[in-house]
Amino acid sequence: IEMQVLNVLGFEKRVLYNAAKAFSIQLSVGEDYNLLNPVIALTITDFEMFASSSKVISRYCLKEKEDLTDYTNDIELVFVELPKFKKELDQLETITDKWLYFLKCANTLRSVPPSMGEVSAINKAFDIAKQSKLTKRELEALEKREIFIHDSQNAILKARQEGMREKAIAIARELLDVLDVETISQKTGLSITDIQNLN
CATH class of the missing domain: 1.20.5 (Single alpha-helices involved in coiled-coils or other helix-helix interfaces)
Known part of the structure; x- marks a missing residue:
């Protein structure tokens, strides 16, 4: 999981490199490839990475170029572009909506809104964020x-x-x-x- 505030040169390649690295370092020399676990690289950005798409969440995986069949599901890149999430508090419908709202607005929330409080994990995340209040410095x-x-x-x-x-x-x-x-x-x-x- 990576959160990125600034779109720096080569960022897309870094995401792919880190996912491939996480996949490859699972095995020691001589170990069986069947022991490899899938890797999902989740990248949350505070900027738009894919201007041609309006989707908040984009998923990329290995596919055959012409008929788009999957190769394996062993490496998946998931991007969450927070600026594309435009829903207001009263428009949140799904758990995904609530998490996206929390990620985008956590720094402005004084307490967990009742509609989001139904998700216990969001309450826990809010408590952790509250406990880690920063000093003045x-x-x-x-x-x-x-x-x-x-x-x-x-x-x-x-x-x-x-x-x-x-x-x-x-x-x-x-x-x-x-x-x-x-x-x-x-x-x-x-x-x-x-x-x-x-x-």
Whole structure:
């Protein structure tokens, strides 16, 4: 089980690597392969990993490429993308809904809502979370970490935007000899002033 706050480069490969490693280290040299137990790698993310899908929970396993038959069920990757879970407290229907709500909102809950209290494991998880209240110093460290993560995400976004702008400028330079400024502006998203300044 892994909880991940920040989508870092190579994260998808790390999940697969850790699952394969957990599967392979079960045996010592010479032991029978039938002793291998299945591995389910559960990854809970505080960001969207699969933008093309609206599913909160995604499951991946080994399949034949054309007819999609299962190879074995020995390695399964399960991803839970918390930002995609949009249900409010009064909309929770299943145990899965209640757990997802708890995982997403645990830090804001002062007590277990009655509708979720029916699940004894959620009560136990809430008690554990309550007992592990952080000291002032730990809270400050956590806040600094959250600020760092937020700043890192913004830095990545800014770098992407700057990269896109640089690409648009390079394209505009190539088009200056063949198109008028207005058309280049429409095609690249750059302002007319920006394009005129390239001359």
